Amino acid sequence: MTVAASGTASRSFPARLDCAAEADAWLKQQTETLGIDRDATYALEVCLEEIFANLVLHGKASHATLRLTRKPTTAQLDIVDDGLLFDPTQAPARRVVGPLAEAEIGGLGIGLIQRLATTIAYRCDGGHNHLSLEFALTPSGKEHQGR
Amino acid sequence: MNMNVTEIAGGITHVVLDGRLDIAGAQEIDLPFATLSNSKDKLLVDLAKVDFIASMGVRTLMFGGKAIARKGGHIVICSPEENVEKVLRMTGLDEVITIYPDYSSALAALSA
Numbered sequence: 001m002t003v004a005a006s007g008t009a010s011r012s013f014p015a016r017l018d019c020a021a022e023a024d025a026w027l028k029q030q031t032e033t034l035g036i037d038r039d040a041t042y043a044l045e046v047c048l049e050e051i052f053a054n055l056v057l058h059g060k061a062s063h064a065t066l067r068l069t070r071k072p073t074t075a076q077l078d079i080v081d082d083g084l085l086f087d088p089t090q091a092p093a094r095r096v097v098g099p100l101a102e103a104e105i106g107g108l109g110i111g112l113i114q115r116l117a118t119t120i121a122y123r124c125d126g127g128h129n130h131l132s133l134e135f136a137l138t139p140s141g142k143e144h145q146g147r
Numbered sequence: 148m149n150m151n152v153t154e155i156a157g158g159i160t161h162v163v164l165d166g167r168l169d170i171a172g173a174q175e176i177d178l179p180f181a182t183l184s185n186s187k188d189k190l191l192v193d194l195a196k197v198d199f200i201a202s203m204g205v206r207t208l209m210f211g212g213k214a215i216a217r218k219g220g221h222i223v224i225c226s227p228e229e230n231v232e233k234v235l236r237m238t239g240l241d242e243v244i245t246i247y248p249d250y251s252s253a254l255a256a257l258s259a
Contacts, residue, residue, distance in 0.1 A: 105210060
């Protein structure tokens with residue numbers, strides 16, 4: 001793992017479902033170190049879980065590298081993986097459609113990423129997926145206090 | 148992830164989920180929650196102690212909700228933390244399972 005003075009941290013993880021919790025723990029630790037607020041951290045955690053689940057369950061990736069960057073008003077999460085090429089910016093943002101008894105299950109993760117991230121950028125480089133997500137930080141003094 | 152079940156008056160089952168409804172948490176309660184949903188008609192799912200949910204957790208709630216809805220039962224959710232509720236509403240779950248801000252209002256709705 002590397003943590004730079006510029007407010008960037010990065011680390012690689014095996015692309016296995018049992019490593020999702022380890023990746024999340026790393027992300028949370030970095031958000032604390034970089035001073036990223038609670039709501040942005042929550043959005044980062046949800047998106048990381050959705051991406052991790054996708055690249056393990058559907059992308060057949062062997063590993064993923066995460067990089068978290070703190071900027072003045074945003075936090076940026078970059079994920080590079082070696083799985084099947086997939087551009088989430090082009091995927092449909094599905095939501096639950098009723099009635100409940102007949103509602104389809106699944107495909108909700110991409111919608112969450114598209115709604116929680118303020119910007120999403122994707123590129124394929126060297127046969128790898130490069131996904132960059134940006135999240136707005138809560139201005140100081142307006143943080144959500146929780147329960 | 149813990150799941151505590153209490154039977155209350157009026158044939159209502161109060162389910163308190165406790166922990167993170169992430170990939171691991173959802174895997175832990177998928178089977179017991181599905182089993183419960185298949186055997187009960189009125190389920191009050193209390194999320195007050197759930198501090199994280201993503202689509203895998205929503206999926207777990209959906210599976211249970213569908214099982215209850217298919218047999219004409221009723222399921223409601225109560226007391227989600229602010230960010231948990233935000234995720235539930237972003238997925239559209241609130242359009243098929245009503246979310247109440249507290250236990251009392253959810254109980255009143257199920258008892259009606």
